[in-house]
Amino acid sequence: MLPAGEALQRLKDGNARYVQGESIHPCTEASARESLVDGQKPFxxxxxxxxxxxxxxxxxxxxIGELFVVRxxxxxANPENNGSLEYAVAHLGVQLIVVLGHQNCGAVTAALQGYDGPGQIQSIVEAIAPAVDEAKDLDGDPLDNAIRSNARRVARLLEQQDPILSGAVESGELTVVPACYRLDSGQVEFLDP
Ligand SMILES: [Zn+2]
Incomplete structure (x- = not known):
């Protein structure tokens, strides 16, 4: 199990390589696949x-095998996503969750514009609406603010999920960090809570 601080540093180092055009992954060799057949230990x-x-x-x-990714x-945050993350924490020993928003997010844009249409897109818009509301009086670009607000709010919601995620946060075994990915530079900005 990698402590949250070390896991965060590993993500920062990897993102720096990516931004510089110096990625060493993805590792697509058969041996990497085969070595993970019997179990996973994402950091x-x-x-x-x-x-x-x-x-x-x-x-x-x-x-492969390094990140447990829910997209x-x-x-x-919804029951299925939260449950997936609970599994990663309780059964795989993950100690760091990053909530990764991104520049020009279409879902947040829809929420900002008050999308009202058919199907189940609405449920996503409704989940983001409180974050849009929290960001509405902030200075700066409304979409950027809403994207950041959404990542922060979802991180808070995850920290409050009883008993697994909240318990792990309480005992110091889990850190949840909001972040924002820039489509243009590839840079991940880790946000204050
Ligand atoms: Zn998006």
Whole structure:
């Protein structure tokens, strides 16, 4: 199990390599696959957006088996996502969860514009709406502010999930960090809570 501080540093180092164009992964060799057949030991978990441009394994220059990644439009907290992250923490020993929003997120844009349409897109928009509301009086770009606000809010929600995530936070075995990925530079900015 990698302590959260070391896991965070590993993500920062990997992102720096990616930004510099010096990635050493993805590792696609058969031996890497085969060595993981009997189990996985990811060093961090990511709750990221489904957006095809914001790919955690690439952004953090990681190989297979290193990141436990949950992706859904708008990187929202819902029972299935939370349950997946609970599994990573309780059964795989993950001590760091990064909630990874990103520049120009379509889901947050939809929430900001008050999207009202058919199907289940609405449920995602509704999950993001409180973050849009929290950000509405901030200075600066409304979309950037809402994206950051959403990542922070989802991180807080995860920390409050009883009993598994909240218990791990309480005992110092889990850190949840909000972050924002820039589509243009590839840089991940880790945010204050
Ligand atoms: Zn997005």
């Amino acid at each position: 961090a978990a990511i709750l990221g957006c489904a957006d095809s441009r914001a790919v955690p394994e690439l952004a953090f220059d990681t190989s 859904v439009a708008g990187n929202v």
